[in-house]
Amino acid sequence: MKKFRNSYSILVSLFLAITLSGCATPAANALRANESQVKLRSIQTRAFDTTDKKKMMQTVISTMQDLDFVIDKADFLLGSVTGSKFLGQAVVAMSVTVRPRGEKQLLVRVNAQYGVNSVEDPATYQDFFTALEKSIFLTAQQVD
Amino acid sequence: MRWPKKQVFVIGMCLGIIGCVTVPRGFLKPSDDYLAKRQLQMRQYATTNEEQIMASVAGVLQDLGFTLADSETRLGLVSASKKADATNKGQVFAAILFGGLGNNPELVQQCDKSQVIKAAVVIKPSLENKKIAVRVSFQRIVWNMAGQINRVETIKDPLMYQRFYDALSKAIFLEAQQI
Numbered sequence: 001m002k003k004f005r006n007s008y009s010i011l012v013s014l015f016l017a018i019t020l021s022g023c024a025t026p027a028a029n030a031l032r033a034n035e036s037q038v039k040l041r042s043i044q045t046r047a048f049d050t051t052d053k054k055k056m057m058q059t060v061i062s063t064m065q066d067l068d069f070v071i072d073k074a075d076f077l078l079g080s081v082t083g084s085k086f087l088g089q090a091v092v093a094m095s096v097t098v099r100p101r102g103e104k105q106l107l108v109r110v111n112a113q114y115g116v117n118s119v120e121d122p123a124t125y126q127d128f129f130t131a132l133e134k135s136i137f138l139t140a141q142q143v144d
Numbered sequence: 145m146r147w148p149k150k151q152v153f154v155i156g157m158c159l160g161i162i163g164c165v166t167v168p169r170g171f172l173k174p175s176d177d178y179l180a181k182r183q184l185q186m187r188q189y190a191t192t193n194e195e196q197i198m199a200s201v202a203g204v205l206q207d208l209g210f211t212l213a214d215s216e217t218r219l220g221l222v223s224a225s226k227k228a229d230a231t232n233k234g235q236v237f238a239a240i241l242f243g244g245l246g247n248n249p250e251l252v253q254q255c256d257k258s259q260v261i262k263a264a265v266v267i268k269p270s271l272e273n274k275k276i277a278v279r280v281s282f283q284r285i286v287w288n289m290a291g292q293i294n295r296v297e298t299i300k301d302p303l304m305y306q307r308f309y310d311a312l313s314k315a316i317f318l319e320a321q322q323i
Contacts, residue, residue: 054218054219057219058219058220058266058268061219061221061266062266062268062279065185065264065266065279065281066174066178066181066182067172067173067174067178068175068181068281068298069281070223070262070263070264070281070282070283070298071221071223071264071266071281072213072214072223072262072264073214073216073223074214074216074219074221075216076216076218076219083264084283085283085298086283086296086297086298087168087171089295089296091296092171112172114167114168114171115167117166117167119167121167121169123169123170124167124169124170124171124172125172127170127172127173128172130173131172131173131174
């Protein structure tokens with residue numbers, strides 16, 4: 001009887017461990033983000049006081065190259081740049097979009113993925129914008 | 145109900161081991177040697193003819209056996225990739241020897257077999273607008289004999305960049321001579 005109780009409690013522990021740690025199932029959660037849509041945008045977006053889209057995009061590209069990214073694709077009309085970099089065994093994929101905001105500003109939005117995880121840490125994006133600011137000699141402004 | 149210590153420990157261990165992978169921080173911060181990297185990956189050419197340099201870049205990538213993947217002329221970007229053999233005879237020999245000795249013939253399956261090299265070249269006017277700056281970066285993915293990815297890396301070997309620019313200088317000359 002004692003033996004039965006022992007194995008029973010091990011089973012319960014295992015069950016609890018699996019359900020508590022529960023990594024999300026991919027299909028149901030492919031379109032899910034941990035942060036709210038608005039918050040995510042504010043983390044990933046900055047405005048710059050310039051209207052020179054070409055120069056901004058070229059600066060984005062060179063900043064990404066400084067960060068070891070290899071540029072996979074770019075589109076001037078859409079204002080998008082996509083690149084990837086290897087970090088140990090993980091692949092970091094990143095896309096940046098540049099679009100006008102009003103008459104005098106450009107909006108730069110960055111989103112990154114680390115392996116199968118979306119990056120939602122504000123500090124990580126801030127690092128990128130700091131590097132971008134340095135290369136373009138402009139100050140990035142927080143967007144609400 | 146009182147939880148026995150042992151069970152709590154087991155649950156803790158399982159949670160720790162299974163737990164979702166976390167994203168590391170600070171990987172979008174430039175490393176300290178990024179200026180040195182620029183030196184390695186960048187060359188300037190004394191011309192203002194961006195189109196000619198772009199054509200030469202496409203040509204040199206073809207010379208080196210790359211297939212052009214994507215380009216955006218307005219931003220001066222050309223990306224390309226190439227499949228190549230990655231077999232290292234020394235590695236295979238060592239794997240056969242040690243695998244044989246250790247009675248593990250599977251070891252040879254872990255050896256590098258093939259690789260895909262990705263290149264991205266960006267052409268833009270230099271800061272003073274009098275020269276054209278060309279910057280290339282390479283990445284590679286290496287597969288082993290069992291068809292699994294062995295490793296992925298950014299290529300940092302100066303020789304690789306040296307070769308590219310030697311070929312590019314030649315290509316610019318050839319283009320100018322219409323060869």
